[in-house]
Every structure is written in C-alpha cells, then in structure tokens.
Amino acid sequence: RELKRIEAIIDSMTPKERANHTIINGSRRLRIAKGSGTSVQEVNQLLKRFTEAQRVVKQLQKMGPKGMMKGMKGMGKGMLPF
DSSP states (O other): OHHHHHHHHHHTSOHHHHHOGGGOOHHHHHHHHHHHTSOHHHHHHHHHHHHHHHHHHHHHHHHHHHHHHHHHTTOOTTTSOO
C-alpha cells in the first residue's frame, strides 16, 4: 500500500524533478501531491527520506568497504517503508 503511494508520487514528478529533487519547490510539491492523490505532507516525507538515504549512502562510501560493514550493522530497522 505504501509502495503504491510512493510510486504515485514519483510518477507525478517530471524527469527533471526525479533527476534533481532540489528543484522541487512549494508549487511543484502541491502539483505532485494533487497528481498522486496524496498530501503535500506525504510528498515532503518522501523527499526527506530520500535525502536522508542519500546522506547515509554518501557516509558509507566515505568509509570504504570495511567501514561500510561496520556502519551498516544494525541499520536495516526502520529504514525501509516495508
């Protein structure tokens, strides 16, 4: 159910918005929410989760392979919506 909502939000974005989420301003968020049948709050939550996931991946990449395994220990909980 939540994956359907996420898919609807992403499908309501333009290719440019998918490639660069930083261009998604308030009016774009409203358009995406209306197009996906969700609220602006849900769009904001998805963008926040995506930004956080990007940050974590960047941190893990900096650690290298050994540090990555240590950094990932115990992560899985609460990261994915399913």
